[in-house]
Amino acid sequence: MWDKSKCDLCGDCLVRCQYVDYDRDKAVQQITDLIDGKPAEILRECVTCCACNEYCPTGANPFDLINRMQEENKSLPIPEKMVKFMEAGGTLPTELIRGDESKPALSLCVMERPLPDGALDGQMFEGMTVAKGGDYFCYLGFVHIGMASPLEENARRFVDQLAAIGSKEIVFVHDDCYSMLSKMKEYDIHVPFKAIHIIEYLRDYLKNHKEAIRPLKRKIAYQRPCASRYSPQMDPVLDDLFDLIGAERVDRKHDREEALCCMGMVARLDPERGKRFQDMNLSDAVDAGAEAIVFLCPLCQVSLSKQAEERGLKPIFMTELCRMALGEMAFPG
Ligand code: SF4
Ligand code: SF4
Structure with a gap:
């Protein structure tokens, strides 16, 4: 929440801000x-990357x-059909697949379709209760169409649906959901379960199964999602995870605080601007010697995969990378 004080x-x-070129006087103005x-x-001008927070x-x-003023002023040229598409997220078919109650539940939000096949297969997720579809939609994505109000309007529903699963701990596959839950304090909503970030879950699982890891010995670029700006404490956890699987998170300009948005939304509204920043991001990954680019957000992967492959970078989802380290999948050749 904005705090003027x-x-x-x-x-x-x-x-x-990496998307404008303001000197200090202009920024202050x-x-x-x-x-x-x-x-x-x-x-x-804002591409809604959340980085300035x-x-x-x-x-x-x-x-x-x-973001609040973008909504009040209708500042972004978002077509009505895109708003309707986002709103439809909350009405998508819902499914709750009951699993082993001694394990945390796994929430997929509405990300099942964009996730790569097999991303949630294997020993790390075996037997977990799985919640997916509209009832578990977190609404954080609305910030990317310049709208802030749907987050608070739907926050209570989001928490109540998750609480109704009945699990003490819920792992969130999509970074957006975890970030949305971190905002509940400002909405004065109590969260009656422990939210576990997917990076933390993967790190802890692998830490407890070190003997099963075959070090990857690969140089990997990381595509940090915009939602991670709400959970910067997970960045060192990600470093631990890379160390555990024996992969090098390449040191590149556009990672960590200087990460660039995947430009999925901007590329639709202003293709030239979107492509310019996507080129900058992927060239940076190639220049840093990466052979693959790993994604935490399935939508970032959809936005950047094709261009990444054209540059010889293999697109991999984070859970897949961990499955590769466990010998459950082959590193793409
Ligand atoms: S960074 Fe921006 S919002 Fe934060 S104190 Fe400075 S001017 Fe204010
Ligand atoms: S959200 Fe991102 S693009 Fe928008 S002003 Fe902040 S840093 Fe710039």
């Missing part, structure tokens, strides 16, 4: 205009202000 008008958020309720240029040194959450 924490903003000291330093301008860091928009000086660091933009934030000042937003605070004064004026529809500043950044509302149209992470860049802000005081925790003022400038993206939350930008």
Whole structure:
């Protein structure tokens, strides 16, 4: 939630924004205009990557202000059919497959279709209760069409449906869901179960099954999802995970805080701008010596796979990479 009292008008958020080229004076003026309720240029230029919430040194959450004002001013040229498509997420068929109650449940949100085949097969997920479909849709994706209000409007429903599964612990395959749950405090909603991030779950599983790991010895670029800006504490956990599976997370410019959005939405609205940043991102991965690019968000994978393959980068979903380390899948040749 935007906290005006924490903003000291330093301008860091928009000086660091990778999608505009603002000097400090312009950045400060933009934030000042937003605070004064004026529809500043950044509302149209922002690609909704959420990064400025992470860049802000005081925790003022400038993206939350930008996103709220994007909605109020209808700043992004989102076609009505795209809004309807997003809204339909909550009405998709729901399925709850009961499994071993001693294991945490696994929530897929509405990501079953974009997930690669076999991403959730194998020993790591065997026997888990699986929840998928519209009832478990987290609504965080609305920020990418410049809308903030659907998150709070649907937050109670999201938590209640998850609580009704009856599991004490739920693992979230999609980073967005975990991030959405981290926002519940600001909506004053109690979460009556333990939310487990997929990276944490994979790390802990592999830590407990070290003997089964065959080190991958591969150089991998990581595509950090925008939603990870809400859970930066998972980044060192991801480093642990890479170490455990014997893979090198290549040191590249556009990872960690300088990660770039997959531009899935922008590429539809402004193909030239979308392609420019996708090229920058993937060239950076190639220049860093990566032979594959690993995704945590299935939608990032859908957006970038083809271009990655054209550059000789093998697209791999994070759970697949772990399955490769367990000898359950072959590294793509
Ligand atoms: S929102 Fe944060 S980074 Fe941006 S101007 Fe205010 S204090 Fe600085
Ligand atoms: S959300 Fe991303 S694109 Fe938008 S202003 Fe913040 S850093 Fe820039």
